[in-house]
Amino acid sequence: MYVDIRTLRKDELVLADQVFREAFSALTEPYGSSNYGADITYMNRWFNNPNTAFGAEVDGQLVGVNFAINWGSFGLFGPLAVHPDFWGHKIAQQLIEPAMECLKQWQIEQSGFFTRSNSPKHLYLYQKYGFYPRFLTAIMSKKPIKKTKKLQEFRYSKISDNQRLECLKASRELVASFHEGLDLEVEIRVVEKQNLGETIFFFDEKGLMGFAICHYGKDTEAGSETCYIKFGASRLGEKAEQNFKQLLEGCETLSLLEGASRLVGGINMARQEAYQQMLAFGFKINRLGVAMHYLNKPAFNRPGIYVIDDWR
Numbered sequence: 317m318y319v320d321i322r323t324l325r326k327d328e329l330v331l332a333d334q335v336f337r338e339a340f341s342a343l344t345e346p347y348g349s350s351n352y353g354a355d356i357t358y359m360n361r362w363f364n365n366p367n368t369a370f371g372a373e374v375d376g377q378l379v380g381v382n383f384a385i386n387w388g389s390f391g392l393f394g395p396l397a398v399h400p401d402f403w404g405h406k407i408a409q410q411l412i413e414p415a416m417e418c419l420k421q422w423q424i425e426q427s428g429f430f431t432r433s434n435s436p437k438h439l440y441l442y443q444k445y446g447f448y449p450r451f452l453t454a455i456m457s458k459k460p461i462k463k464t465k466k467l468q469e470f471r472y473s474k475i476s477d478n479q480r481l482e483c484l485k486a487s488r489e490l491v492a493s494f495h496e497g498l499d500l501e502v503e504i505r506v507v508e509k510q511n512l513g514e515t516i517f518f519f520d521e522k523g524l525m526g527f528a529i530c531h532y533g534k535d536t537e538a539g540s541e542t543c544y545i546k547f548g549a550s551r552l553g554e555k556a557e558q559n560f561k562q563l564l565e566g567c568e569t570l571s572l573l574e575g576a577s578r579l580v581g582g583i584n585m586a587r588q589e590a591y592q593q594m595l596a597f598g599f600k601i602n603r604l605g606v607a608m609h610y611l612n613k614p615a616f617n618r619p620g621i622y623v624i625d626d627w628r
Contacts, residue, residue, distance in 0.1 A: 317374060321410050324371040324381060329359040332371065332381040339397035343432070356539040358395050358628075361385065363506050368418050372398065372407050382411040384418035388488075389497025390615060391424035392627055412445055419610075425497060426615040430582075430627040433606035447608040451586035451617060453626050456599035460543075460571045460579050469566055472515040473508055483517045486524035493552050494623070495616040500547055503529050512536045513543070514574075516566055526550035526563040528624070532574050537628075543571030545581035548624035560590060560622040564597050582626020586617040590624070 324332060337353065361383040362369045372380030380398040385391065393415035398407045419427050430453055431438050439449055472480060484501050491498040504515045513531040517524060528548035531538040538544035545567050550559035571579045581599065583591045584607050607617055607627055616623060 317405055319379075319405070319407055319410055320373040321414060322371060322373065323367060324362060324369040326362065326366065328371060328378055329362055331378045332362075333357050333359045335378060335381055335399050336395055336397040338399050340395075342400040354539055355534040356537060357535050358383075358537060360506065360510055360512060360536065363510055364502050368415070370411055370414050372402075372411055374402060374407075380407045380411050382415055384415040386418075386422050386424075386502065388499030388501075389425040390495060391419040391422060391427035392429050393419075393427075394429045394628065408441065409444075412441075416445060426495075426613050427610045428615060428617075428627055429608050430605045431608055433604055439606075439608075442608050446610055448612040449606045450609050450612065450614070451584050451607060453582055453584045453605050453607050454591065454601045455580065455582050455603045455605070455626055455628075456594055457578050457580045457602050458568075458598045458600065460568045460576065461598070462572060463565060463569060470517040470519070472504060472517070483515075483524075483527070486517070487527050487549075490524050490527070490551055491549055491616075494549075494621050498616070500529060503547060507531065507546075513538065513546075514570060516570055518562060518566055522551075524551065525559050526566070528563060528567050528570075530567060530570060532571070532576050538576075538580065541576055542578045542580055543567065543574060543576040545579070545624045548581065550622045552620070552622065556620075556622055557589065557593065560593055561597070563622075563624075564594070581624040582628070583624055584617040584626070586614070586619065587621045587623060588619050590622045593622075594624075 368384040370382045371378050379402045382396045384393045488499050507513050507529055515529045517527045529546045530543055531546055532543040534540045548563055550563045568579055583594055585591050
């Protein structure tokens with residue numbers, strides 16, 4: 317079987333989404349349901365960088381997809397999906413290779429991704445490329461509760477171009493405090509340009525206290541009536557716990573303002589303080605996965621780090 321691995325075209329995103337749903341439905345539900353994730357989609361990752369979105373084609377049919385993602389000094393790839401009719405032909409491996417080449421060209425200091433924790437087959441495949449399972453990652457949710465206290469925040473979509481540049485610079489400085497070179501600018505810009513949600517920034521007398529990149533609504537990584545914290549970080553220091561609580565309150569307020577009945581966020585359990593605080597805030601675990609780390613390095617999945625993300 318000849319498999320053509322190439323960049324994914326914009327006009328193939330609907331087909332790519334169907335491949336993703338078929339693949340993950342087969343893993344989690346009876347084959348043929350093709351409804352995995354309902355109205356959630358990850359295909360908007362194509363807009364991060366079309367040159368790092370990959371498709372696998374067999375006899376003119378799109379049968380697999382993968383995305384390489386650049387967060388500055390940190391890289392990810394996924395979702396990696398192959399249509400069930402083509403399992404067993406090493407197509408997943410062929411889709412991993414161009415993503416790994418992207419990470420190499422970007423001179424990424426560290427990389428990782430989220431996968432199923434109960435699949436020896438998946439763990440074995442990724443270990444062949446130098447990725448090792450470390451701590452579990454919990455996908456958590458809660459019903460937003462209205463608070464009487466209103467936080468003062470900057471919404472990226474509502475501020476001037478100069479203010480946006482200042483916020484982007486401040487966000488880079490904040491995340492560099494726990495992972496040098498980490499940069500979420502591409503995610504912030506795509507959310508705004510593609511109207512996927514909002515990024516909120518919180519300042520105090522010392523500067524940026526925290527920020528959160530949130531998706532909400534149909535055809536995003538959140539889904540209908542859901543606000544999903546794709547990435548959130550709060551400033552470290554003696555008030556780190558307080559800063560993180562205020563960040564959670566800000567995300568909860570945003571979800572209510574946008575009509576969401578569910579707030580979702582992922583947390584790696586190596587970030588034990590942040591995980592415990594999310595539990596205390598009312599989040600419950602919906603599902604578990606595992607973070608795969610290149611060469612088994614901890615990156616920013618370690619104690620004392622107040623970050624919300626799940627590397628899906």
